[in-house]
Amino acid sequence: MRQFFVVFTLVAVLITGGCNMLDPERPTPQPDTTLFGNVVELTKPGEDGLWMIRVQIGTPRALTRAKEGEGREPPVVEKGLMAEVSVGADSVVYMRGEPAILEAFNPGSEVVIEPVVGTTRMLGTSFIRCEASMVMDFESYATWRLPELPQTDESSSRERREDPASINSDGLEQAPVVLGDGKVLYFSASLRTPVDETQELIGARREGLIDESAPDQVRERSYRTQLGEEGWSQPSLVQIQGLNDAATARVTWVNSDETECLVTVRRSDEPPWFGKSVRSRPRGTWSEPKSVVELGPAGGTDAVYLAGSKTQIAYVSQLFEGGTTDVFLYSPKLGEDPQPLDPRISTPAAEWGPRVGPKGELLFVRGDRQLMLSGENPEELKLPMPHRTLLNQAALSPEGEWVFFCRPNFTPVQIDQDIYVAKWLGGGVLSEPIAVDEWRGAADLD
Numbered sequence: 001m002r003q004f005f006v007v008f009t010l011v012a013v014l015i016t017g018g019c020n021m022l023d024p025e026r027p028t029p030q031p032d033t034t035l036f037g038n039v040v041e042l043t044k045p046g047e048d049g050l051w052m053i054r055v056q057i058g059t060p061r062a063l064t065r066a067k068e069g070e071g072r073e074p075p076v077v078e079k080g081l082m083a084e085v086s087v088g089a090d091s092v093v094y095m096r097g098e099p100a101i102l103e104a105f106n107p108g109s110e111v112v113i114e115p116v117v118g119t120t121r122m123l124g125t126s127f128i129r130c131e132a133s134m135v136m137d138f139e140s141y142a143t144w145r146l147p148e149l150p151q152t153d154e155s156s157s158r159e160r161r162e163d164p165a166s167i168n169s170d171g172l173e174q175a176p177v178v179l180g181d182g183k184v185l186y187f188s189a190s191l192r193t194p195v196d197e198t199q200e201l202i203g204a205r206r207e208g209l210i211d212e213s214a215p216d217q218v219r220e221r222s223y224r225t226q227l228g229e230e231g232w233s234q235p236s237l238v239q240i241q242g243l244n245d246a247a248t249a250r251v252t253w254v255n256s257d258e259t260e261c262l263v264t265v266r267r268s269d270e271p272p273w274f275g276k277s278v279r280s281r282p283r284g285t286w287s288e289p290k291s292v293v294e295l296g297p298a299g300g301t302d303a304v305y306l307a308g309s310k311t312q313i314a315y316v317s318q319l320f321e322g323g324t325t326d327v328f329l330y331s332p333k334l335g336e337d338p339q340p341l342d343p344r345i346s347t348p349a350a351e352w353g354p355r356v357g358p359k360g361e362l363l364f365v366r367g368d369r370q371l372m373l374s375g376e377n378p379e380e381l382k383l384p385m386p387h388r389t390l391l392n393q394a395a396l397s398p399e400g401e402w403v404f405f406c407r408p409n410f411t412p413v414q415i416d417q418d419i420y421v422a423k424w425l426g427g428g429v430l431s432e433p434i435a436v437d438e439w440r441g442a443a444d445l446d
Contacts, residue, residue: 027121027129035083035113035128036060036138039105050086051102053111053135057081057128060110060138062149083128085113085135092134093387097143097409101386102135110138136410144410147195164204165234167225167436168418170411171203174393175222175302175353176404176419177254182397182441183227184258185404185419186238188250190220192414207237222251222263227441240277242288248272253304256398258282262313263289264301274303274315292330300328300338302353307360314341314354314362324350327364344377357396365392370405372428379428381405393417396424402441403430 035057043052058081087093087102095104105111115130122128142149161169167187177186191201191209201218208221223235240263243249248266252274255261259279263286266272275289292303292313303315312331319326319340326346330338340346345364353365361374363381370391371378381403383389394405403424409416421439422430 027123029118030120030122030128032115032117032120032130035085035115035130037083037111037113039107039109039111040082041107042102042105050088053085053087053102053105053113053132055083055085055111055113057083060142062138062142063146066149080126081128082126083113083130085115085130085132087132087135087387089387091132091387092390094134094136094140094410096137097140099383099385099387099389105135105137112136112138112141140410144412147412162204164206166204167232167235169204170416171201172220172414172417173419174406174417175250175252176393176395176406176436177251177355178395178397178402178404179254179256179258180226181399182402182404182421185225185227185232185436186222186251186254187225187235187419188220188222189235190218192411192416193218195412206235217247220248220250220266222249227439231440232437238286240286240289250302252302261286262292262303262305264303265289266301272301274301304354304356307356307358314356316352316354324348325352327351327354327362345373353393355393355395358398358400361396361400363394363396368392370394381428381430383422383430383433391420400424404436405433407433 035055036059037055037057039053040056041054045051093100093102112135113130113132114134116133119131120128121130143151163169167173167185169189171189171191173187173189175188178184179186189204189206189209191203191205194200194202201216206221206223209219211217211219222238224238225232225235238249238251240249243263243265246265246267248264250264251261252264253262259282261277262274263277264272264274273291275291277286277289279286300315300317303313306312306314312329314327314329316325317328317338318324326340328338328340345351345362347366349367351364351366353363355363357363357372357374359374361372363370363372365371368390370381370393372381372394381391381394383391389407391405391407394403396403401424403422405420405422406417407420409418419436420433421436422433425431
């Protein structure tokens, strides 16, 4: 908490200390800093589609109480300091840990605003203008960024999700691989790191996740579940020979009869790599994976075969050590060396999480945006909300009707991930999402 108070005090000094040097007639660029305050007024969007939110800048009450409880004075923010913030379709809005609409914030609500880089301006001596990249209620922000702050009764009484019979838990569930018209799901799971290192890892304790010789070490394993009349079966560990000591064994592609798979492997003493594993029958044990040597010594992760191919592989790698990740393609038709994909896909930003749809669609994540290439240019997948909803690691069902994807929860130390399902409506638009544990396939269309 001490670090936060230092940062918040510095922000207050930057704002108040710079006020006297400003030309009151001209907006002046200011450092982009996190803004804390209370909602004064909301203005609904006009022709430009932008909401406007006016905020009285101030120290959150919980922080003031915590500071006073330590016998110290809370940070001082100049009285009368206001912010006018534009919130558009590309802004992320969260309340109580869930995606929200801006109208959910009533006057007086405590909010936290992250500005879009380079948009903060000072008008006169007491008025800030900026564009919002994120608007979040303070309680959600504190849960995420200030876990040592005393919790409210509401936040401390949230139900823990630790049932290994469910898919989603308080741990990380991600990397969905979908088969059988969406009724067979492979996914990876791992436990989350707690704030207090003396506490246990967080999440459902599934088979294979705990190394008894090092119970505090995080493992990642893949699981299989199937949808029946009563819901999803209890997820079962994907048993792959030779990987008992691996920190990561993540399945990223499975053929339709479940006899071949691609798996990403990471051990503590070597770079991650991926290999191919096989079995003679759908319920058998997977063989020890063989590295796909065609990809060369650089290796890679999260590989998928292109639709209808057994030789062309899209995967994630780094061209240069310390650089960002890109999606590469290995194809015998293009020569012995893997190639980065064209500039529509490979950019200076980090690209990751490739999946291939039934008609050759390429789904991948750029930064924190889920994209899909099915025509001339990649389009961003969007949920039916007036503001941007974060999602990643999307995978189309084999008939292309449903999209399985991960949605982040803003939790401390590590961002939690849960798996959701939405109907593919075309044009980059998805239907209202359903948590995968509650999804029942075509029945959810009724």
